[in-house]
Every structure is written in structure tokens, then in C-alpha cells.
Amino acid sequence: MSITHHLDDATLMSFAAGALPSALSAVAAAHVAMCTRCRGEVAALERVGAALLTQLPAVGMERAEPETPSDQRLPPSQQRRDRSAGPMPSATPLARLLPGGLAAVRWRRLGFGIWHHRLPVAGSGTLGLLKVAPGRIVPEHGHGGAELTLVLGGSFHDTTGRYRTGDVADLDETVEHEPVADLGLDCVCLVASETPARFRGLFARLVQPWHGL
Ligand SMILES: [Zn+2]
Structure with missing residues (x-):
């Protein structure tokens, strides 16, 4: 698949932060699953977010966990895998939206x-x-x-x-x-x-x- 039109930077940042409205996030997730470039961008943004969280003062942060937000949008079978390496099954987010195809x-x-x-x-x-x-x-x-x-x-x-x-x-x-x-x-x-x-x-x-x- 040759993809030439991608999510823009602001959308990628919002998606990585889990801040996109649900409807937009569903489409972004479907594209990210198909697109090596955007998947790499999201993984990098999540690493930055996790690094920033670890540098915040510990006071009052007991509940803050440097987790990767997009993990929460993936089924358990897809969580905690290295999203920057190797292909992700392209049907995963779409299959959740369209179980019958x-x-x-x-x-x-x-x-x-x-x-x-x-x-x-x-x-x-x-x-x-x-x-x-x-x-x-x-x-x-x-x-x-x-x-x-x-x-x-x-x-x-x-x-x-x-x-x-x-x-x-x-x-x-x-x-x-x-x-x-x-x-x-x-x-x-x-x-x-x-x-x-x-x-x-x-x-x-x-x-x-x-x-x-
Ligand atoms: Zn893309």
C-alpha cells in the first residue's frame, strides 16, 4: 500500500495523547494501523510523553503512570507490542468498527x-x-x-x-x-x-x- 496523505502533526499529537474525540480517534486509529510512517510518529510521541511524565515532580503524581495512551485503544492481543517495528494487522481497528466487514x-x-x-x-x-x-x-x-x-x-x-x-x-x-x-x-x-x-x-x-x- 502506497500512502501519500497522512494525519497532520496536530492530529497525531492529539491522537497519541488520547485527546481526540472518539469519532476522529476511530479514523485515526484505522489509518495508523495501515501506515508505517504515522505508526512510527505516534510511537515517538508516546515516548516523549512518557519521558515528560517521568520528569514531573513526584508530589501529587502517585497516580500518574507513564503508560502509552494508545494502548488503551487496542484490544488486549495488540497491547504492549512494539508498535514501531513490524506490520500491525491492518484490519484490527476496522474489524472493531465493522465486525462483518x-x-x-x-x-x-x-x-x-x-x-x-x-x-x-x-x-x-x-x-x-x-x-x-x-x-x-x-x-x-x-x-x-x-x-x-x-x-x-x-x-x-x-x-x-x-x-x-x-x-x-x-x-x-x-x-x-x-x-x-x-x-x-x-x-x-x-x-x-x-x-x-x-x-x-x-x-x-x-x-x-x-x-x-
Ligand atoms: Zn500516515
């Missing part, structure tokens, strides 16, 4: 060659799968906060580049975009938003109020 997803058709499947998530924000038919356009939208989009199949492009399987689009509230699925395969993405995306025009009026995108 993509084949078992019950898509809800939104029209315009776009399907959605909402995933349960704790806290604020939204998490779901988006499937876009080849050549179809996701209407232009902005965001009230961060949005992470991880490509699971097919590919898409927008003004920020072309995204293939394993790539993640790490966008903030300053970006408005209109992704287009590339020709060939359906583009399937795992998408998390801090707040629902703000679609414009007809799509928003027809679809968004009922589907919570």
Missing part, C-alpha cells in the same frame, strides 16, 4: 450515486461510511470542525489532491471541498466529523436533515 454493511441510499452507513460513536461528532459511485461528486461542503476521511476502497480527488486506499484527508474548518470519486471502482471511505458537514444547496435541503451527515 464491508460486505455486511447495510447501505442507505442517499441518491446521486451516494450511499451512507452511520456507525455508533460515543460523544460528539459523527462517524460513518460513505460510498460514492465512480465519477460522482459529493456536493461542496464545509465543516464546523475537523474532518478525517480514510479511503478504504477506490479513490477520489478534490482540490487538495488525490486520495487512494489508506490515504487520509485531514481537513479543518477552513477547507471547503467537493470530492469526486475516480472512475473505475466505488469509492468507500470512513469519515468522522467533529460536527456535521455543512452541505449547500439542493443536496442539503433534501438529504441532510434525515441522515445526519
